[in-house]
Amino acid sequence: MRILGIETSCDETAAAVVVDGCRVESSVISSSREIFAHAGGVIPEDAARRQMAFMIPVIHKALTSAGADIRQIDAIAVTHGPGLLGSLLVGTTAARTMASVHGLRMICVHHTFGHLTSPWLDAVDPLPKFPCITLSASGGHTDIWLRTSHTEGKLLGTTRDDAAGEAFDKGAALLGLPYPGGPSVAKTAESGDPHAFDFPMALRGEDTLDFSFSGIKTSLRYMLRDMTVPIADVLCDVAASYQHGICKQLADRVQKAIDAHPACKEVHLVGGVSANEHLRSLLTGLPIPVRTPAKLSYCTDNAAMIAAAGYFLHKEKPNEALSDRKTSASAPLSEAVSIVPPK
Ligand code: KG4
Numbered sequence: 001m002r003i004l005g006i007e008t009s010c011d012e013t014a015a016a017v018v019v020d021g022c023r024v025e026s027s028v029i030s031s032s033r034e035i036f037a038h039a040g041g042v043i044p045e046d047a048a049r050r051q052m053a054f055m056i057p058v059i060h061k062a063l064t065s066a067g068a069d070i071r072q073i074d075a076i077a078v079t080h081g082p083g084l085l086g087s088l089l090v091g092t093t094a095a096r097t098m099a100s101v102h103g104l105r106m107i108c109v110h111h112t113f114g115h116l117t118s119p120w121l122d123a124v125d126p127l128p129k130f131p132c133i134t135l136s137a138s139g140g141h142t143d144i145w146l147r148t149s150h151t152e153g154k155l156l157g158t159t160r161d162d163a164a165g166e167a168f169d170k171g172a173a174l175l176g177l178p179y180p181g182g183p184s185v186a187k188t189a190e191s192g193d194p195h196a197f198d199f200p201m202a203l204r205g206e207d208t209l210d211f212s213f214s215g216i217k218t219s220l221r222y223m224l225r226d227m228t229v230p231i232a233d234v235l236c237d238v239a240a241s242y243q244h245g246i247c248k249q250l251a252d253r254v255q256k257a258i259d260a261h262p263a264c265k266e267v268h269l270v271g272g273v274s275a276n277e278h279l280r281s282l283l284t285g286l287p288i289p290v291r292t293p294a295k296l297s298y299c300t301d302n303a304a305m306i307a308a309a310g311y312f313l314h315k316e317k318p319n320e321a322l323s324d325r326k327t328s329a330s331a332p333l334s335e336a337v338s339i340v341p342p343k
């Protein structure tokens, strides 16, 4: 089944052609991030205008790079939420129009479900192994799952405040580093000492797999306020320690989830933060294999994961795949994926 995926939930305009949920024939991403690099974050109205300018050329490029004509496409999968409403509307309107003109099925995909599916893109071993533990960490969400199929799972923990990527972005802004904060903090941290400064782990005494990242950002703010040496002298050490503070919490929850669910066969790391090398290094030596998306461009927002998610939704929940969902800034994941919520 050849699916055209479309993703426009934030500042990336993306389209991709994927066969059977794993063979990526094309994946095109046009990002407007350079215009937001020094704004400290995305300006929603500007992002939507850029989406409008890029949408048609990006779809065109995805089809031509795949060597596919629209008549060889079996369905269109599109992110219907959550995200920035103006940006989402550009993608869903494009998908709806193409589906209507060409008589194609449109499959609405939840953005997070797209991330959960990203490890299968171009996977060397594309055979799903469930149950697995999935850590999904991006700029908008941080969740840890026990998944028993593509579309069934138990949410073991979620963030109580900021998302992990948001902590990177806000920390970068405090340190005067450009947006998005994850890559800029990681780059600055390369020559720093991750143990130079201590950022205590949140929710330490609690029996929980939830996350909390607002405290670490506040610690950084006070640390910078009270610093007696010029920040430039210690910037790399502060960035490395801050990165370590975020990543050690993520790694701690993965370890606890594995301990609590010894039957799991794999750990999956997905979402923008899964691109982080320090996080990956903290998770070496686990008793089960760790699967990350095959390319860094499949960690961050892309349309190939949306096409793949559309395929698995169609395979496992054909009725859900037929539902025409409302484009929504706060779409609940439970619309598409059967979730047992945390206690
Ligand atoms: O999944 P994604 O592209 O978009 C959302 O769904 O939010 O994730 C973007 C987030 C941003 O917060 C960005 O700072 C973070 O992922 N990120 C990283 C890295 N690359 C992107 N965080 C840590 N290390 C990275 N290398």
Ligand code: ZN
Residues within 6 Å of the ligand: 111, 115, 138, 139, 271, 272, 300, 301
């Ligand atoms: Zn995302």
